[in-house]
Amino acid sequence: MKKTIFVFSALIVSLLVLFKISTYSYTSGNSRIEYVISGIAIVFFGIGLYVNRRSASKKNLEPQQVDLDKLEDLGISKREYEVLVEIAKGLSNKEIGDTLHLSESTVKTHVSNLLVKLDAKRRTQALQRAKELNIIAI
Amino acid sequence: MKKTIFVFSALIVSLLVLFKISTYSYTSGNSRIEYVISGIAIVFFGIGLYVNRRSASKKNLEPQQVDLDKLEDLGISKREYEVLVEIAKGLSNKEIGDTLHLSESTVKTHVSNLLVKLDAKRRTQALQRAKELNIIAI
């Protein structure tokens, strides 16, 4: 939350500076108050833009972030999830067994359980469901 | 661009209203100018937030746009691409045939050609390659 602290600090400083400017404007000449107000409006409009740009760029990354809480809801175990990730890479059951040091039989068991838990008939459908549920990246 | 028009209209109206308030504040009593300025700051900060929220939600959709020029480079025909899209939805060859009004044989032919053109051994690997090449959404 470093960004939040920075933004709020900037807000407070801007507020103080503008208060002083407005006070100065008042004592020296009133005809410039409109300009000061315009300046304040522009500055805070810019700050509003900046703050949301930060949070927006965050949100662009979040959709590719996995929602690991949903795994518990779906009853998907760690090992099953590991298999799911390898499926997403386009590997066959045999290849998944090699990379995770499992027999093809075990992989098939995990895949079968995944299909039930993801309510899918095929591994491609499982991938599509997993993407919908945000439990795998991209 | 209806949103842009609305936002700028709101900006102009806010500006006019705040100018009148500030003028009134000035003639009736100067002690409230700080409050007016604070109000202006908050309002324009909020407008800045709103404007960026609109444009941010637009940008979230763009990265999932397909790069159709690459299809020519890869030699993937229209029909083959249609089959690829259905594969991404998790459909079986039979189901793809039903939705595209093709026999399962034809779908198999298209899939086989896709696998060669995408340099994949399986349909799941084809999906992963297609995502890498940005030729399918999500």
Add this chain to the structure above:
DNA sequence: ATCAATTTGGTACTTTAGTATGAAGGTCTT
């Protein structure tokens, strides 16, 4: 009109994928 590529479809075959069922060891909780 001809040639190349696309689209469609078939048969026959091999290879993966997926189901069903059983079993055994490990872990964690009550």
Add this chain to the structure above:
DNA sequence: AAGACCTTCATACTAAAGTACCAAATTGAT
């Protein structure tokens, strides 16, 4: 310790997926 769940693996089977050829109608460009 007993029960529940996870993990591992096996066998036997069915169902898809994928390959290899072949063939014919369609389309697009030269």
